[in-house]
Amino acid sequence: MQHKLETAEDGAAEHPFAPFLRTLGRGPGRSRALTREEALAALRMVLRGEADPHQVGAFLMLLRYRGEDPDEIAGLVEAAREAAGCGTAPGVPVELDWPSYGAGRTRGAPWFLLAALALGRAGHRVLMHGSNEFSSGMPVTEALARLGLRPADDRADAARMLETVGFAYLPLRVLSPGLDRLLGLRALLGLRSPVNTVARLLDPFDARASVDGVFHPPYIALHLAAAERLRRPRLLVVKGGGGEAERTPLKPVTAHLFDHALGHREIVLPATSREGSRSTTDDIIAVWRGEAEGVALATVLATLALALLALGSVATASEADARAVEIWRRREAM
Incomplete structure (x- = not known):
C-alpha cells in the first residue's frame, strides 16, 4: 500500500519539497520512512537543484535520525543512478x-x-x-x-x-x-x-x-x-x-x-x-x-x-x- 504525501493543513502555499520533510519529521508515532517512490522523487528534486539548501540539510539529517530503511535506500539509489547516467552501456562488460x-x-x-x-x-x-x-x-x-x-x-x-x-x-x-x-x-x-x-x-x-x-x-x-x-x-x-x-x-x-x-x-x-x-x-x-x-x-x-x-x-x-x-x-x- 502506497502512502500519500500530506499537504499543509491551513491550505497555505508551501514549497513542493516540504511534504517529504513533514513525512519524515512529524512527532513520535506519526512520522515514517519514505516509500521507495517517495525517496526517488525526493532525491531527484535535490539533485536537480529544486530543493532549498536548508531543506537539503534537514532532509539528510532526518533520514539519518530515523535510521536507514531498505525501501527508502532503494529509491534514493534509483534517483542517484538516474542523475549519474548509470545503466547506460559503458562499451565493455564490467565483472x-x-x-x-x-x-x-x-x-x-x-x-x-x-x-x-x-x-x-x-x-x-x-x-x-x-x-x-x-x-x-x-x-x-x-x-x-x-x-x-x-x-x-x-x-x-x-x-x-x-x-x-x-x-x-x-x-x-x-x-x-x-x-x-x-x-x-x-x-x-x-x-x-x-x-x-x-x-x-x-x-x-x-x-x-x-x-x-x-x-x-x-x-x-x-x-x-x-x-x-x-x-x-x-x-x-x-x-x-x-x-x-x-x-x-x-x-x-x-x-x-x-x-x-x-x-x-x-x-x-x-x-x-x-x-x-x-x-x-x-x-x-x-x-x-x-x-x-x-x-x-x-x-x-x-x-x-x-x-x-x-x-x-x-x-x-x-x-x-x-x-x-x-x-x-x-x-x-x-
Whole structure:
C-alpha cells in the first residue's frame, strides 16, 4: 500500500519539497520512512537543484535520525543512478563493481587497491568508484599516482581503461558531482548521512557482481536488502578495515552474500596470517613490486580472495585463498 504525501493543513502555499520533510519529521508515532517512490522523487528534486539548501540539510539529517530503511535506500539509489547516467552501456562488460567510500581514522595505505589491480590484470574487469575525502589514510588517487596510474576523467575514459588494463577508478566527483556535494556536507553537518550508503550502491556500469565493505555491522543487512530490492545480480558485503572492502588476514571474517538466483548465505573466512607477521610498511610500491611482505601483503591476498568469492569464480574460502596467491604471483607477467 502506497502512502500519500500530506499537504499543509491551513491550505497555505508551501514549497513542493516540504511534504517529504513533514513525512519524515512529524512527532513520535506519526512520522515514517519514505516509500521507495517517495525517496526517488525526493532525491531527484535535490539533485536537480529544486530543493532549498536548508531543506537539503534537514532532509539528510532526518533520514539519518530515523535510521536507514531498505525501501527508502532503494529509491534514493534509483534517483542517484538516474542523475549519474548509470545503466547506460559503458562499451565493455564490467565483472566487479568495487565502491571505496571508507572514512577510517586509523588506516594507512589502501591495500585493497592492489588486490583490485591484480584482479584486473588477471582478466576480470574491475570498476572502482569512490571518494576518500573523510579518510585519514592514503586516498586511492594518491596510491594510483605512486603506482604511475591515474583516475578516469569520465565514464568514457573509464571504459577505455577497462578495455586496455582491466581496471579503472572513477572518482565520485566525476561520476556524480551532485552526489559528491551531498557527501561533502558531512564536514558541515558533522555527521555521516545516508548518501554514503547510496554512493556505495551506485554500481555505475551494471557489473555482474559487487564487493562492498562497511564499518558498522548493522549496515550489512541494509546493503543486502537494498541490493535485493534493486535486483542486483550479486553482492558480497564484509565488515572491512576503515569501512572498505578489505579483509583483515589476522582474524576470521564472515562475508555476507546475496545472489539474485541463489538467495542469501554467509561465508566464514579464516585468518590467514598471525599477529607476529605484522608489518608497519605503508610503501604500496614496495608491496606491489614484491619487495615487502608481512601483514600488508597478507591483507592484499586476503582481499583478493574476497573479491574472487564476490565474483563467484571460486566455490570455497580455501580455493579463493589459493587462487589469490596464484593471481598475485602472476601479476607482472599478466
